[in-house]
Amino acid sequence: MTRDLVLDGLKGLAVVSVVFIHSVFWSGDSYTPAWLHGACLWLDVPLFFFLAGWSFSKVPSPQKAWQNLWRLQRRYMVFVALVWLGYLLSGHHLPPIRLVEWFLHDYHKAEWDDAVMGSMWFMRVYLGVSAVAITLIWFHERAALPVALVLVAALFFSQLAPDADWSAGWLPVVAFGMFYLPLFLLGYCHATGQLPGYWSALIALQAIWQLCCTPDLRNALIHLQSYKFPPQALYFAASWLSVCALLLMVRLRPVAWLFTRKPLLWMGRNAIYVFFAQGISATLMYAPVGLLNDLQLQWYVLLPPMFALNLYCTIMGARLLKAVEERVEKNLPTTSPPRQAPVPAPAARRATKRGA
Template sequence: MNRDLYIDFAKGLATLSIIFIHTAFWSGQFYILPEVRVFSLVFDVALFYALSGITSGSNIEKTLYRLLKLQITYMIFVTLLFFLDYFFKVFGLTFFSLEWLQNFYSTFGSKYATTRISTVPQWENLGNWYLHQYTNADTFPVVMGSFWYLKVYYILTVFGVLILRFFPKHIHWFIALCAGLTLLFNIFPEIYPSGQVGYVAFYMTIFLIGNRMKGKKIPAKFIPVLYGMVATALAGMFIFYGNDVFFKINKNKFPPQIPYIIWTLFSLVTLFVCYNRLKVTKENFVTYIGKNAIFFYFAQGISSSLVYFIVVPLKEYMSWWVLMILIYGINIMLAFIISAGLKKVDQAGWKILEFLRKKTVAG
């Protein structure tokens, strides 16, 4: 079966969009216009869940094996991240004063950054990361700020494959159930559950709709209707919530609430409209990113953290939009380089595990 390059292309574009979002909302929080930051959310993480639904099947063993491989790759990555974070703090004190580092993290860092710089390895952090408790990595705050997606992905994929395997003829009922729960949580916010339940209800709806779209093509006559519904929903959102809701889209993302859900509709409709209509016949830079999306996702957390150090000296000397384009380009370049390095580290990690396995079996 030939690989569908449209899926890789869509994943690649979604990854580039995530890099732009993290450029705008992290290092860009002090110089990029709020309007631009909000518009960066048009193509957001919901696309990944829709694409996961399109590519997922009902094979439980294959799905769990894929998740196990992802978990091991993730553990290799956070182990590397742990030591990078530690060594930066130790050797950073050689080049920067402790006061400088503390001021940097507290004044130009993110809400995840702390002001306590410790030169003693915080081993409990590594254990927490293995278990998907995303305690902060001071040097690379964007990494842990991005990982909420991964936990939801694990939960959603397990429940999703169980639904696809045991209830293949009743998926529409599960779509209605998840959509209904999402609506219920929003109508009665006092019962909106903490943790990941609300996230899973919304993104499971997208995942299952994506699965139902697998191999299908939206008829051309329905396209204007779908975009008309999106436009109506957006207009209704501004009428009901007021114009100020525009600047609260990101706040309504955690957890997903109606304004953010409406905001995602344009990207999701566009994804499904182009599916089986837009033909990608040759591999290119974007499809390469899509094929290696997980490594780019890991890498952009590091690169989006590193560009802070570039923004600090430059933000006073050029127009915000010039700096934004420059930083975004540098972020992509860094993510490309770092992702290639992470692939090498991942391969080395798997070789070490295989070596240890053979030694254990031989013993």
């Protein structure tokens, strides 16, 4: 099966956007303007889920998809075990129960400035949404688009209850499910040709209508982060419009060529290592930002080098994580019998005829 280069390039863009977001937030929160915090969230986690559904369309069987999810969970557990060990070696006394909580995707005791575990909420949501989507597509593939459209409609209609407390009870769970599951399903339907263009356009029109009907839109877009946890209709509107814009742009040959270049392809094909490494790199960025804050530099002077440094450290960390995993897997004993060389088939006898 040949790889979809544009898909890999879009995955690379998605992880670069996460690195940029964590350069603006976390260490950049002390010097970047508020409007930039909202602007950078237009290209965010929703793109990952849309591309996840797109990627699932390339998986040959549901069994392979379940294996991929278990491999992702296993890599996550190894990574957080290394993080927990790193905390112990650096003098932070974390009890063993904390590691068990991390294994079970419980991060409520993470420190406020811990970008490593603070960004791991994505893993919990991704594994849960992927499991539900795979089950749905496995049992009834043609139900993917109707379910996605119903959930999108429910997400927009849920905003008719402005007094609902989206931070308590079961509403956060419902909100995350209504938000990310339809994006996964829409990505799958887009890749398999089951998403007609008029449905994408109708959702885009609804997104534009949502933006137009939002009171004090400018202030809401500046504080878009408050519509992300848990995700609400305004965040969906901004995210869907950015996804549609990307899908239109990749149809242009120069843009499609850009997404097939080696740096983006490498990051897209190794997105999980980049995602793990960016948390460590974003935490390390507090040190140089703290040293340079005394210079009172403008944000547009300080942010580009900090983002470039963050991206470089992320890529180096991802390469290191991948190399360590490959070395460990190479040295692990395997229980499967060694492969036998295939026996060459006997050459066909040539029937010869005299005079032929």
